[in-house]
Amino acid sequence: MNAILAGPLAGAARVRPDGWLTTPLTTDPALAEAQARSLIYRHHPAAPGPVRCLTARYRTATFALGTPARQLLKRHGDEAAYLGEVLAYQLLDGEGVLPELHSASDTSLTLVVNFLDEKADIDRKDGFEELIAAVAAIHTAPSRWPQHTSEAMHSWRLPATGNVPAPAWVREPTEWRELLQLTAAAHGDDHVPLGHLDLKADHCRRQPDGRLALIDAETLRPDLTGLPDLITLAYLGQVEGRSLPPRWVRQAYRRHTNDLGAQWSDASLVRALTAFATATGLASLHSVDQ
Structure with a gap:
């Protein structure tokens, strides 16, 4: 199973060691944003601008596209995670349970989806x-x-x-x-x-x-x-x-x-x-x- 550090499935999954990802992404938001602009130009030319970095982690990075934000770019450092997410969009097409997918690039391990900012209240x-x-x-x-x-x-x-x-x-x-x-x-x-x-x-x-x-x-x-x-x-x-x-x-x-x-x-x-x-x-x- 994929790694889970703690929580609901503790005991049923192994924790991946630090450094398991061979090509980690940058954690510098400014550099991540600059890289995202280049990737969008080459692989997602229809995506709106400007680009604003939301998260920059070694495994994934996310970027708001447009003002106000209309779409979201997600970049993966792990090919398996990218392929898993693209597969999920393919297998759940028409179910209405994921944001709308606009484009995906196997080359850059990126996908563009609708930006959903409003949180659903699951406390009720x-x-x-x-x-x-x-x-x-x-x-x-x-x-x-x-x-x-x-x-x-x-x-x-x-x-x-x-x-x-x-x-x-x-x-x-x-x-x-x-x-x-x-x-x-x-x-x-x-x-x-x-x-x-x-x-x-x-x-x-x-x-x-x-x-x-x-x-x-x-x-x-x-x-x-x-x-x-x-x-x-x-x-x-x-x-x-x-x-x-x-x-x-x-x-x-x-x-x-x-x-x-x-x-x-x-x-x-x-x-x-x-x-x-x-x-x-x-x-x-x-x-x-x-």
């Missing part, structure tokens, strides 16, 4: 349920894919992933296989198990039409099921001043996924959660199985 119960509904839409998206996308993702279907050895980071392969079997029973044998979103309050924004969107999808993977995200939702419901019962989070998730075609029973969802925890060495389910 109805706002948090909007987040749950967006996550449910992502997890069930494969059932609505056009034929060409389904064919392209054929090798990621559950029968294919279930017939190969468990990933090296899985501690209990038997529990992992049961997790995949429970997921197939809920979503169907042709399901591609999308999951592992980078869910946090700051990534929940409002689109111009008022819908909630997630502004970071680079960690989405087609082989982890949606269970890590449900666990993270339960965690988010109990931190930063929130007091949303984990059982309510689980029931809301089950209702939204089933409304979109899944067939989770409460018992099978709880069993899948415990199988994920046992298989991966997860430190805590944050009471979402209670």
Whole structure:
């Protein structure tokens, strides 16, 4: 799994050591901004100006484009993260859960999307349920894919992933296989198990039409099921001043996924959660199985 320093999935992921990225980006905002102008000129000529650096980190950098900002340039230092984010935009096209993608460049590892400045309030119960509904839409998206996308993702279907050895980071392969079997029973044998979103309050924004969107999808993977995200939702419901019962989070998730075609029973969802925890060495389910 991708590295997580601490928090909802502690124990189920390894921390990458410092220096793992061979070609880090500059952390100097002025230099990052100058580099972004050059990249936009060469790879995103239709993007608006001026360019303003928002964040300059060794792994990613973001830039507001236009005054007022209308679009956002995101630059990756890690090719795998860039490809993962572009894949997410392709797999979730039409779901309305991500900002609109305007352009992407495999050469510069950059993409331009709509700039969403308004944060979605997930502290309220109805706002948090909007987040749950967006996550449910992502997890069930494969059932609505056009034929060409389904064919392209054929090798990621559950029968294919279930017939190969468990990933090296899985501690209990038997529990992992049961997790995949429970997921197939809920979503169907042709399901591609999308999951592992980078869910946090700051990534929940409002689109111009008022819908909630997630502004970071680079960690989405087609082989982890949606269970890590449900666990993270339960965690988010109990931190930063929130007091949303984990059982309510689980029931809301089950209702939204089933409304979109899944067939989770409460018992099978709880069993899948415990199988994920046992298989991966997860430190805590944050009471979402209670």
